[in-house]
Amino acid sequence: MQVLKMLRSFRYAIAGLHFLLAENNARFHLLSAIIVLLTGFYLKISAVEWTIIIMQIGLILAVETINTSIEKLCDFVSVEYHQLIGKVKDLAAAAVLIVSIVAVIVGIIIFLPKILSKF
């Protein structure tokens, strides 16, 4: 019974992933993740570096998913312009911006020395 419930929740989560992939921002993040993974293979990064990079990618995709979810909820709650809805959406977008900036910095720290050493 418990296993069936878990499987059903998993199916809903997969449906959520489909909704997410319909969003342009999420597609951009996914494409960026693929480029970062390919760069990691090319530059032969270490196991620790892979762990950090994969954690960054997971964090961005998870925060983007929550941001998209908040946007949808806001659109349902208020179709009309409302200052507070604007604030909520801006805050959710800020969360994505924060993790993205951190990921770029982490990417620079890991990849830049390896790229420079190729020249």
Ligand SMILES: Nc1ncnc2c1ncn2[C@@H]1O[C@H](COP(=O)(O)OP(=O)(O)OP(=O)(O)O)[C@@H](O)[C@H]1O
């Ligand atoms: N109902 C609203 N009331 C007030 N401000 C809003 C409202 N809807 C959107 N905004 C403002 O417009 C910005 C962009 O909102 P929007 O819903 O278009 O998000 P988005 O980041 O462009 O996402 P997407 O392109 O994925 O739909 C929000 O961050 C907010 O400042």
